[in-house]
Amino acid sequence: MKLSSLTRSELRRRLKEEGLGLNIGPFNTSLTSSIGVVGDGLEQLYGAFTLTGDADFIDFRVSLNSPSGLRRWFRPQVNFSFDGFFPFKPLPQIQAFAMFEWGLNWCIANNAHQYLIIHAAVIERNGVVCILPGTPGSGKSTLCAALVCKGWRLLSDEMALVSTQTGEIFPVPRPVSLKNQSIDIIQHYSFDAVMGDVVMDTAKGTVSHMRPPQSSVEQSEKPGTPGLIIFPKYTAGAEPNLIPLTQASALMKVAENSFNYSVLGLQGFEVLGELVSKCACYEFSYQSLDEAKETLESLI
Amino acid sequence: MPPESILVQFLSGTIEAERVADSPACELLLRQARSANLLSRVAALCDDKNLTSRLPQRMQNHLQSAQAVAEANHRSVKWEAKQIELTLLADDIPFCLLKGGAYVVGQTVAAKGRVFSDVDILVPREFLEKTEQLLIRKGWMCTNFDSYDQRYYRTWMHELPPLQHMKRGTTLDVHHAIIPPTARIKSDIEKIWKSAHKVDKYKVLYIPDNKDLVLHSAVHLFCDGELENGLRDLSDLDLLLRDLSVNDDFWAGLLARSVELNLQRPLFYALRYTHALLKTPVPAKFLTASKQGSPGSLVEKWMDFLFYRALLPDHITCTDRWTGLARWMLFVRSHWLKMPPLQLAQHLARKGYKRWKKRNASV
Incomplete structure (x- = not known):
């Protein structure tokens, strides 16, 4: 059963009482909240997600409520x-839904060391998973949102979960977080993009979240095989330019963007080595989203 | 009746494997273990009992994750020990690892799935200033610049204000005794140094003798007021006692040592609560003998009321309406044990005023 099949009042009742259980990629999450914007955000952005059953094992029980x-x-x-x-x-309470997203990121980054976790957007096309590790300002979320609007599959806009057992990437296709000008850019780029409420004056500036495509959410259970690692860099006035990276420098750069590389120790190094050896790795500067899309599609 | 906890049942071995493997029970165990900082230990114990593969896949994932955290902790503490050794070797200053660090580097059974957030070391009082200087030179910085807190630690406490390494972010507590000099009980730290063992391949790194590890853990748990890791520390004691008591003369030796170190009271509590909660097999004879350290039957009942609550995980599923009060009273008690009444009154007034000022500044 999907979240969208709940009535408005049933959704809010569950949020207030027993908690709303959602199957979010590999994590069953139960959310309790009596704050209005949380219910609104879920309704706008999480409609395609599956509800957990009564007896299901819940990985993260979280709540968003007013301090006493x-x-x-x-x-x-x-x-x-x-x-x-x-x-x-x-x-501030107006940021409650965004806080749910940030809080869930925190839960995953601190409690899911069965994966090597890389701070990256992850998308897929024709069976090839592309990892876009991102330092803030690199434009990874914007590029990710644009490609997803044009048919790429969304695995995550925030973290690549690399299985330490198989090296596959596990999807967590949650809403894509967009900041400041990116919100307008994506709305103009694709009329299909559905945005949640826009919240101003957060620690990250103005933020909004884009609804993940239904087909990506429906493939939440299906891991992907990594083939590309692209370090995007939005550069005003630049022609799209791919600069190949050696495996060694790609490994170092991905390690810098990993949340738990040091927690995994030797295993982290081995998983990362495997990952980098399977992927073509590039630095990529671009300005136009259309040109970026064309360039990346030419690699697949 | 104090509340029950599935984590306590699991640690004491009083719950059958089938019941743990059941999904809702398993999730409850996860939640309580996570809040008690015991998930890595649960993972290690599940492996010992060949239970892991029978658990729900989601639980297995959490256990795998927790084990990675414990391993990272252990790597880190070994590295820190090596760095401290290199730092203090310059002046030939001996240091002794305490608590978690000692369990790991000393390869004791309490290292099993043990996680910790800081490294604790002991140095002889006469080397304290020199130690601090050497550590600062190597990047361990003081993080607390409040002049009152500085004075509080330096004149009254048995440790320096916590140091944090600039680059690695690890926290280091440097002790010169195991009990504050102002405390009611006095224990001769020289005796702990005399029976400490030097660690192989190190020149100035020591680990307390096993019996002293037990006694120090007991002091820490039953005299300090910070009980958020209470069950974790109780489980350390349980593992140590179970392991060490394979030697026939262990219990008698432990009791004798508690007399030498003047720590009969904490040992009494340690044996009472490991036995009661975690079913540690303390022979009846020695349970009775440890009563030398009892505070009297009236206080015992009162302490039972408090510790049977405060030693459980700080989790909504194993608290009752007295739990908050119990934790608070034990916190107050720990201060009461730490300093004489007048000093305590001054300290609390000072702290209260600061908190009030800070709160008003932030609104």
């Missing part, structure tokens, strides 16, 4: 709790 005391009414805030643990300071 005065701040419930006076400049209301929201707290993210991971099963009773509060990893963050409270945020």
Whole structure:
């Protein structure tokens, strides 16, 4: 059963009472919240996700609620709790849905070391998975959103989960996080892009999330085989330009973008070595999304 | 009746494997173990019991993840030990690893799935200043610049304010005793040094004798007020006691040592609660003998009320309406044990005022 099949009131009831269980890639997540924007965000962006069953094992139980005391009414805030643990300071309540996304990122990055986790957008076309590791400002999410709007499959806009057993990439096709000008750029780039509420003045500036394509969500269970590692760099006025990377320097650059390379130690090094040896690795500067799309599709 | 915890049942071996493998029970175990910082230990124990492959796949994933964290912790503490050795070797200053670090480097059974957030070392009091200087030179920096806190640690406590390594981010607590000098109980640290063992291939690195590891763990757990890792520390004690008691004369030796170090009270609590909660096989004879350290039957009952709650995981599924109060009272008790009443009153007033000021500044 999908989230979209719940009525508005049933969705909100579950959020308030027993928790809304969602199957999000490899993670069953149960969310409790009585804050309106959280329900709105889920309705707008998570419709295609499958609900968990009553007896299912839940990996992450999280909640988004108002802190107790005065701040419930006076400049209301929201707290993210991971099963009773509060990893963050409270945020203004208007950012509650974005905080769900950030909080879930935190849960995965800190509790899923069965994967080598790389800070990257991950997309796929014709069976080839492309990893776009991203330092902030590189434009990875924008490029990822653009390609996904044009038919690429979304595996994740935030993290590549590389299985330490098989080297495959496991999808977590959650909404794509867009910031500042990227929101307008994507809305103009594709009229099919569905955006959630736009929230201003967050720690990351203005943010909004793009709904993941239904087909990507439906393939949540299907891991992919990595074939390309692209380090994107948005450069004003640049022609699309691919610069091949040696395996050694690609390995170092991916390691820098990994959340848990040091946790995995030798195993991390081996998994990363395997990954890099299977992939063609490039640095990629571009300005136009259309040209970038064309260039990347020519590699597949 | 105090609340029950599936994690406690698992650690004490009083729950059947089939029941743990059942999905809702398994998830409950995950949640409690995660909140008690014991998930890596649960993973190691599941492996020992050949249970892992019978658990739900999702649980296996979490256990695998937790094991990676413990292994990373162990690599890190060994590396830190080596770096501290190289730093202190310059002046031939001996140092002794304590708690988690000692379990891992000393290859004791309590290393099993043990995670920790800081490294604790002991140095002789006369080398304390020199040690700090050498460490600072190698990148361990003090992170707390509050002048009151500095004075609090340096004049009253048994440790320096925590140091943090600039590059690696690891936290280091440098102790010169196991109990604050202002505390009611006094214990002669010289005696711990005398029976400590030098670690192979190291020149200035020592590990306390096994009995002293047990006693120090007991002091830490039953005299310090920070009980968020209470069950983890109790499980350390349980593993150590089970392992060491294969020697027939262990229990008598441990009791004798507690008398030498003047630590009968913490040992009494350690044996009482490992036995009661984790079913540690302490022979009846020695349980009775440890009563020398009892605070009296009235206080015992009161402590039972507090510890049967505060030693459980700090998780919503194993708390009752008294748990919060119990934790708070044990926190207050730990301060009461640490300093004389007048000093405590001053300390609390000072801390309370600072907190109040800080809160008002942030609104």
